[in-house]
Amino acid sequence: MDLHHPFVESVALPLLLSLALTGIARGFVGAARGGLAAVIGVGGAVIAATTWMSGLSPAPTSTLSRLPWTFVAAIVAGWIAAVAGRRPAVGWLVAAAVAIAALGWLGGVRGAINGAIGSLLLAALMRAPADRADAAAALVIAALGLAAATMGAGSLALFQQALLLAAATGGAALWLWPKPRLAFGPGATVAATVCWLATAQAASQSVAIAPLTLGLLAAALLATIVTGGRHAGAVHGDRWGLGVAARAGRAALLRPLATAAIAGIIVAAAVGWQFYGGAAGPPAATDGAKPAAEDPYLK
Amino acid sequence: MTRTRLSLAASMAAGCYRPLVALLLAAAAAPAWAQLARYEIDPEHFSVGFLVEHIGYAKVLGMFRTAKGSFQFDEKSGAVSDVRIEVDTTSVFTNHRKRDDHLKGPDFLNSGEFPRMVFTAGQGKRTADRDYTLDGQLELLGKTQPVTMKARWNKSGQYEMSTLFSKAYVTGVSVRGTFKRSAFGMRYGLDNGWVGDDVELMIEFEARRQ
Numbered sequence: 001m002d003l004h005h006p007f008v009e010s011v012a013l014p015l016l017l018s019l020a021l022t023g024i025a026r027g028f029v030g031a032a033r034g035g036l037a038a039v040i041g042v043g044g045a046v047i048a049a050t051t052w053m054s055g056l057s058p059a060p061t062s063t064l065s066r067l068p069w070t071f072v073a074a075i076v077a078g079w080i081a082a083v084a085g086r087r088p089a090v091g092w093l094v095a096a097a098v099a100i101a102a103l104g105w106l107g108g109v110r111g112a113i114n115g116a117i118g119s120l121l122l123a124a125l126m127r128a129p130a131d132r133a134d135a136a137a138a139l140v141i142a143a144l145g146l147a148a149a150t151m152g153a154g155s156l157a158l159f160q161q162a163l164l165l166a167a168a169t170g171g172a173a174l175w176l177w178p179k180p181r182l183a184f185g186p187g188a189t190v191a192a193t194v195c196w197l198a199t200a201q202a203a204s205q206s207v208a209i210a211p212l213t214l215g216l217l218a219a220a221l222l223a224t225i226v227t228g229g230r231h232a233g234a235v236h237g238d239r240w241g242l243g244v245a246a247r248a249g250r251a252a253l254l255r256p257l258a259t260a261a262i263a264g265i266i267v268a269a270a271v272g273w274q275f276y277g278g279a280a281g282p283p284a285a286t287d288g289a290k291p292a293a294e295d296p297y298l299k
Numbered sequence: 300m301t302r303t304r305l306s307l308a309a310s311m312a313a314g315c316y317r318p319l320v321a322l323l324l325a326a327a328a329a330p331a332w333a334q335l336a337r338y339e340i341d342p343e344h345f346s347v348g349f350l351v352e353h354i355g356y357a358k359v360l361g362m363f364r365t366a367k368g369s370f371q372f373d374e375k376s377g378a379v380s381d382v383r384i385e386v387d388t389t390s391v392f393t394n395h396r397k398r399d400d401h402l403k404g405p406d407f408l409n410s411g412e413f414p415r416m417v418f419t420a421g422q423g424k425r426t427a428d429r430d431y432t433l434d435g436q437l438e439l440l441g442k443t444q445p446v447t448m449k450a451r452w453n454k455s456g457q458y459e460m461s462t463l464f465s466k467a468y469v470t471g472v473s474v475r476g477t478f479k480r481s482a483f484g485m486r487y488g489l490d491n492g493w494v495g496d497d498v499e500l501m502i503e504f505e506a507r508r509q
Contacts (some may be wrong), residue, residue, distance in 0.1 A: 207404055
């Protein structure tokens with residue numbers, strides 16, 4: 001088996017790592033601190049799979065080589081958000097600062113502005129119920145959409161990176177769906193969202209991806225607002241993974257699916273624009289004579 | 300004329316010519332660097348090609364359609380110095396538009412961020428009558444690594460196609476070298492063997508003496 005096959009690098013490895021690391025971490029920190037376990041799962045899988053795929057350059061010069069380091073920063077921010085516990089504002093402030101700094105490092109002033117806008121998206125995602133996979137579902141779908149858009153825009157490296165992020169987030173989310181066994185929590189949401197924002201920033205400055213496409217993909221993250229739901233913080237004195245799961249029941253099963261469906265519709269529009277209405281344009285002919293206007297030799 | 304006057308005249312003549320003789324002797328013994336000339340590579344006769352392995356089936360042959368360069372060359376002594384070849388990475392061409400766009404993208408050349416690939420070498424080392432080794436530096440993707448190129452001085456002379464008004468003196472050179480793209484952080488497709496690590500460079504040019 002080729003361990004460097006794109007499917008292994010971007011799907012199998014991060015998915016299985018995230019699933020395993022989240023479960024192992026849950027065993028150490030306990031279900032009550034499931035948010036920490038999810039950060040370890042998502043963060044560990046993202047960093048390990050990215051390093052396996054493209055390496056971690058000690059002196060990055062290009063956008064793609066800087067991206068893994070922004071993931072490290074995102075995971076640190078997620079960790080802080082997870083330990084901030086009942087002070088979500090602290091977690092959000094740290095995450096916003098990291099997002100602005102990370103995207104600014106990638107893309108200068110414009111990147112920092114995008115980071116600030118992304119922080120508002122993050123605030124909405126952090127309000128999603130921690131005992132359901134709503135936020136994770138929106139993140140997975142948005143990451144899949146980013147993967148499709150970057151593939152259409154011509155970067156297989158960014159396509160694999162976005163796919164990797166979707167798989168890592170999904171692997172941890174399987175501990176939350178169909179039956180919640182821990183809280184995805186603000187920590188993992190912060191880590192995964194900042195990773196997504198950084199990947200989107202790298203795509204915006206590296207390939208011909210339509211701004212409307214990126215905007216719609218970011219809007220897909222807000223699908224959690226539509227499905228809503230009461231935050232699990234309203235439940236007190238419960239050990240996560242048992243009692244709450246019994247009460248959550250259908251909501252825990254169906255609401256994430258509804259979130260994914262809404263996000264999916266928005267993502268479909270985004271990807272459709274990229275392929276048929278945006279920067280990509282019609283695919284070039286690969287067989288037969290090329291039109292003179294497309295022949296690079298004649299330009 | 301008496302013998303004394305003759306000898307006096309001869310010594311005077313010798314004295315007059317002495318400075319001229321000295322000047323001629325000095326010119327003949329002038330050091331080789333006095334022949335050093337700067338050459339500019341003619342963009343119309345400048346080919347920069349490359350070969351890279353593709354999944355082991357065959358190599359992809361490509362070229363860069365825009366490049367410029369210069370060097371210093373002393374034809375008398377054969378000394379080469381101050382070599383600079385600058386390639387426009389956005390001009391990559393492999394006769395397949397989607398592949399060219401992919402090569403220009405962040406997975407490979409990242410032409411948007413790094414539009415130039417530059418080779419520089421201080422002194423060339425002469426290894427045979429017309430063969431040289433150029434131990435230089437290659438700048439690519441924002442990184443600089445040592446790269447060695449082999450050069451062959453093919454021919455120098457008054458250009459056969461000179462016009463009535465311009466007599467171009469041209470030197471023709473062939474250059475070959477290989478570098479590993481991974482040394483510059485270009486790693487996509489490397490670990491799974493889909494795109495080779497070794498990039499063979501083939502450079503052919505004619506340069507005009509300035």
